[in-house]
Amino acid sequence: MAHPAVAVLESALRARKLDRTLTTTLPSWEWTDPSSLLPTDIPLVDACLRGGLPRGQLSELTGACSSGRMTLLLQLMAAATRRGEIAALVDTLDCFDVASAAAAGVDLDRLLWIRGSDSGLGTRDSGTQHTRTQNVRSRNMESRIPDRESRIPSSVDRAIDRALKALNLVLQAGGFGIVAIDLADVPAVTLRQIPFTTWPRVQRVIEGSDTACVLVTPEPLARSAGGLTLSLTSRSTWAGMSDRSHVLQGIDLRVRVVSPRKRIDGDVRVRASM
């Protein structure tokens, strides 16, 4: 039997919505209301998340390139649209593949796609050209590198700024089952420059609503106290022994539920096929 002081402390934390931050990110089995969760319709993942992502909270899908973030996000959207809900995707750098969404089962008629601009991501070729110009202008190596570094994020900054405004508009409109913003291709340095007050503001907008807001980022950024952070890794699987028959079969996706204190609260592996 727990000490009465501990019980009082836990109830006080729960009243201030701090219990899941300090204890576990996952909701308790007893208090879970199925209607307050957004399932992925992947039994393994839903079992790991104890029903799905919480509605009215800001959750995150994090991982490196090719970690399966978009695969899991499309599953969430497909599950939501199958239930008759509508979904929105703020595609910051315009990387959404419509064919993949259709293959995943997303009802495209019920998906609002807000396309950002992919012009913000320059290639190193263009950066090199810019560098040559700078080199003519100034032979100083130290002054050249910061110029190049500062030029590329500026257009990304504008794309992020517009994407966050669009996210805010969609969340304020209400009625969406899931609203996702894709920041997966944005450099981590640029993401850290976003004012942290942005995310509590987003959380305040969706609090109490049926909308689950999902951030797709390369690293944990800003989940709310009641939200979940899913850290994803994946490994591609191949079929066929000979070169001629060799074919990409899918990915083995590993989903970890990570607490703010880096503790692993859930860990599951699923297979995704081509």
Place this chain on the structure above:
Amino acid sequence: MFGALSTVEGAPSGVLEEVAREFSPRIEVCSPTEIVLDLDGLTRLFGEARTIAEELRRTAADRGLRVRVAIAGTRMAARLLVRYRAGLTIVEPGNEAAAVAPLPITLLDELSSNTSGIKGPHHRIKEPHHRTKDPHHRTKDQEPRTKDQIATFRHWGLRTLGDLAALPADDLAARLGRQQTDWQRLARGEDARPLVPAVPEERFEQSLDLEWPIEELEPLSFVLGRLMDRLEAHLEQRDRGAAVLHVRLHLIKRSNVQGQRSTDGTTREVHERSLQLPVAIRDARTLRMLALLDLESHPPPAAIDRVTVAVDPTPGRIVQFSLLTRPLPSPEQVATLMARLQALMGETRCGSPAMVDSWEPGAFAMKSFMPLDVNARHQRYDTQRYRDTENKSSSSLIHSLGASVPRPSTCARGALSTVEGRCVVEVNDASKLPVVALRRFRHPIPIRVQMKHGQPMSVSIMRRGLNGGVVDSCAGPWRTSGAWWESRTESRFPSPESRVPTPWDRDEWDVALAEGPTYRLFRERHSDKWFLEGVVD
């Protein structure tokens, strides 16, 4: 009491109706030259029936019309009399049969040939529908049949309506059918149906002249709000919604180009915007917001001194909510959201994605976002499914999914144990496996690829955030080509949403690097250059 108004000669369109509407709101337009009025209650305004008739004729004369007027207790009697007798004809209530008795029987033929008032007994029930669709609509066999009936009556020696009315009804029905007795009712001046009043075409328009010209949109929002409130009240009164919203801004601009020169030497121009609304909307706040957002994108070039808003009306929406499904945002909310998003991101950057029937990699289309409720969606999908099965085979549907089509299908979906963490579950149900997504670059990224024995050995990517490296596994090449009949454009990779297909001829590879990421690459065959198409994510 009914009055019939008929012009002696042709009158300008609508003038006769204007005259009639000055006396009664309940009028029926029988033909361009003949109108029937319901005169009930007018005696308290004008006096006796003769006074009303004289007032009608005087008002028409003021408009330059010479008219005949007949007033009777029934609509049919008034119509028959106005066709035969010039000047004013007044029939006391109850004397209609006697008044029309001396009229020639050919009047029935006239009424049936150029008006909708009489279609013969066979078509009496359908008259109102015919009137609303086309007042002069006639079935093919209707006119000959009426003429035949009149010819039969004349063959029997009947010359007047009184002769027809005097025939024994039973014998007439025995010879020509029971419905033919309706001719007798018409010949006695009795009405076959009540008057169907013509509803005047309403204009839903509000205007406001400003004392001082407005240059900014913020003060204009208050003016628009005031006008929209009035417009909403009018629409609600008539149970109508706006299908198209028109905003006309009269501008003051000191220039000598187009426009009307006003007295103070300025040139008046009109800045007009029309918004096609996705559904019938009559909410004033939504309409004002949509108009303002549109004007933000297309601002007027000069100060505004007169504002006019008008809508094309459409029947109001009937919304049935459900307790069993989550509520969707209302169409007003969606329209406002889309207008705001389009103002922020661009008009073509927001909407619902749609697949296109093409093999072109990454081809898609954008359409307006308008989610339907579940029932409507299922109904529409059933129709769509039927249409699809009619038009194309299932294989072509799969082909339209694009990039995965040329690749061999992967059928091996085995079980996988999950041991780590708290969940230990076996995956056996292959049908529920998620599908791997591709993160596609709209403009493929040029890369460098080193080949060994015909396969990629290493990849070098010139892009921030994407790592190259040694190839661990690869599959390919999957050769695809298409649109070779189209001319190659200047841009190597034009916008994917452009409707014009772009020629492509390439070899695709799936490549997993030793560092972890899995890419989709392709080599353009005509230029032998490599590009990164997307990331398997």
